[in-house]
Amino acid sequence: MAASRYSSQGRSVSSPWYDQQVAGCLKTTSKGAKQIDEILEKSPGLSPDGVIASLSFGFWPSFLRGLAKKDRAHILVATFAYHPHSKVSHWSYQENVSKLIDTLVMIQNLRNAVAHLEPIWKPHRLKLRSTASLRDVVQTLQHRHEQIIETMNWCCPASALAAQHGYANRAFKHLCSERAVEAFMQSPFHAGDLVQWDRPARALGDQL
Incomplete structure (x- = not known):
């Protein structure tokens, strides 16, 4: 929702922000773009909500790493609105972003281990x-x-x-x-x- 609002300049909470042919699209890593392309190849015409629901949890840390600094700061403010320091100035520092992404990766890895009965x-x-x-x-x-x-x-x-x-x-x-x-x-x-x-x-x- 935060990515949709940002890329559509507040006009939509469900926009194809991942589509590189759409104005205001957001940068994704090559791995993330490949994952999205594979989803759309299997289900042409899938709605933005459908695309998001089909993405793996592992997509998001990679997506945050690949965003432009300015875009990422605004999206993180909206996504983690209840973080005690959630302001553009806070998320403009790479150290703060890296700490957050490390936490998300930790959660992802623990989730995967539990799901695989490890x-x-x-x-x-x-x-x-x-x-x-x-x-x-x-x-x-x-x-x-x-x-x-x-x-x-x-x-x-x-x-x-x-x-x-x-x-x-x-x-x-x-x-x-x-x-x-x-x-x-x-x-x-x-x-x-x-x-x-x-x-x-x-x-x-x-x-x-």
Whole structure:
């Protein structure tokens, strides 16, 4: 919506801002342009909303990197309207933009790992040292989850609030704990029962 409003000078919230033949179009990377072309080849005449819905999550960090500095600053102000420093001056600094994009890439990578059923608690997955303790891993995942909620809040506080009070958030807090991971290590096939589990007399150790 922010890209549509900006490229159409406020006339539309659903415009083909990605079409390089349209006045006011926005720059995209070659990879992003290829992804859009592939979508339009499969579905000629697809509406702008349909194109956007067909793009992968990975498109957006790349799109933000490829935008012209002036265009990007205005689009980020509108997209992250609830960011505590969301002004054109803030998003004009590359360091601030890079930090945001790094966060989006982190969310993307974590989402992909979860979707592919990969073991997200492994230290290398979280870019921790190989000797990281179970506590380090759990706390890092908890922090990543907080970052996701915070990023949602920058875009849409209502969505962030719904996520915070939803079942998925309660389930995450239950599962992302030292006790839950130890329970899985102790009995992988029964850990999903989510029954109360007490640590054995002898600790399993902090290392994964």
